[in-house]
Amino acid sequence: MLDIEIVRKCYPDRGGRSHIALADLRLQVQPGEFVCVVGPSGCGKSTLLNVVGGLDHDVSGRVTLDGSPLQDGIGFMFQEPRLMPWLTVIENVLLVAGDDPTAPARARDLLQAMELGDVLDAYPGRLSGGMQRRVALARAFVIEPRVLLMDEPFVSLDAPTADRLRAMLVSLWQRCNTSVLFVTHDLREALALGGRVCFMSGAPGRVMLEWREGLSGPRLPNDAAVLALQRELLDRHPALLAGLLDQSGNAGQGRAQGRNNIEVRTDA
Numbered sequence: 001m002l003d004i005e006i007v008r009k010c011y012p013d014r015g016g017r018s019h020i021a022l023a024d025l026r027l028q029v030q031p032g033e034f035v036c037v038v039g040p041s042g043c044g045k046s047t048l049l050n051v052v053g054g055l056d057h058d059v060s061g062r063v064t065l066d067g068s069p070l071q072d073g074i075g076f077m078f079q080e081p082r083l084m085p086w087l088t089v090i091e092n093v094l095l096v097a098g099d100d101p102t103a104p105a106r107a108r109d110l111l112q113a114m115e116l117g118d119v120l121d122a123y124p125g126r127l128s129g130g131m132q133r134r135v136a137l138a139r140a141f142v143i144e145p146r147v148l149l150m151d152e153p154f155v156s157l158d159a160p161t162a163d164r165l166r167a168m169l170v171s172l173w174q175r176c177n178t179s180v181l182f183v184t185h186d187l188r189e190a191l192a193l194g195g196r197v198c199f200m201s202g203a204p205g206r207v208m209l210e211w212r213e214g215l216s217g218p219r220l221p222n223d224a225a226v227l228a229l230q231r232e233l234l235d236r237h238p239a240l241l242a243g244l245l246d247q248s249g250n251a252g253q254g255r256a257q258g259r260n261n262i263e264v265r266t267d268a
């Protein structure tokens with residue numbers, strides 16, 4: 001089990017005083033569980049992933065996997081695909097695999113599954129945005145991660161491309177039994193993908209609500225069951241709705257972006 005206990009994570013701010021980004025944050029993720037994290041802009045979601053992934057050690061707290069410090073076996077996918085322009089598609093995927101002799105065959109299989117078999121030797125500059133994200137997805141899975149950290153990986157893609165990538169992610173996740181921590185601003189995406197959705201408070205960020213009554217399996221965000229689930233969540237936690245929408249917002253308006261920037265889409 002992935003066990004995250006962050007007592008405090010501070011950043012120095014410009015005036016020399018420290019800004020408390022995270023405080024008293026506790027979160028556990030079971031093996032193979034898909035957990036989504038939703039929260040206002042600036043509440044510390046990226047900071048949380050950086051701490052969990054070991055990119056930021058300047059923190060009071062601990063992150064363990066099955067009781068030992070989490071050190072390797074961590075896959076990442078960020079908002080930007082972060083591909084090296086001077087490396088080919090397959091070289092980009094293999095970049096994270098070290099000298100594992102089984103990685104090249106796995107990279108090829110993953111890229112075939114991502115429908116990128118024809119562009120293994122192409123450079124990222126030749127690829128569309130959606131193709132670049134598929135390369136990033138293959139790179140995240142090539143090490144067969146025990147923990148996969150995803151920071152709004154499908155943001156700013158058109159809806160069909162994002163849906164296709166979500167379906168590919170779900171299929172890889174089901175094959176690998178990886179524990180996923182997936183940050184998103186989009187409530188419907190969170191409910192569609194996550195077996196559990198954790199809502200973070202404003203700064204300093206902590207988990208203030210866990211919604212465990214997810215669907216029987218992942219769906220696409222436009223699925224009617226997701227819309228019904230969102231309605232149920234907002235009916236049962238009206239205070240959450242008040243936080244999600246701005247003062248003039250209305251859950252019936254189709255698409256609302258609250259003052260804290262969580263996106264609640266209620267259109268079909």
Ligand SMILES: Nc1ncnc2c1ncn2[C@@H]1O[C@H](COP(=O)(O)OP(=O)(O)OP(=O)(O)O)[C@@H](O)[C@H]1O
Pocket residue numbers: 011012013019021039040041042043044045046047048203
């Ligand atoms: N390197 C840094 N130095 C100083 N402050 C930082 C640094 N990184 C983040 N912060 C601050 O910490 C807080 C949390 O930032 P973080 O990026 O983790 O939030 P977030 O929830 O991911 O935001 P968003 O949803 O807008 O991406 C913010 O107030 C941010 O300004």
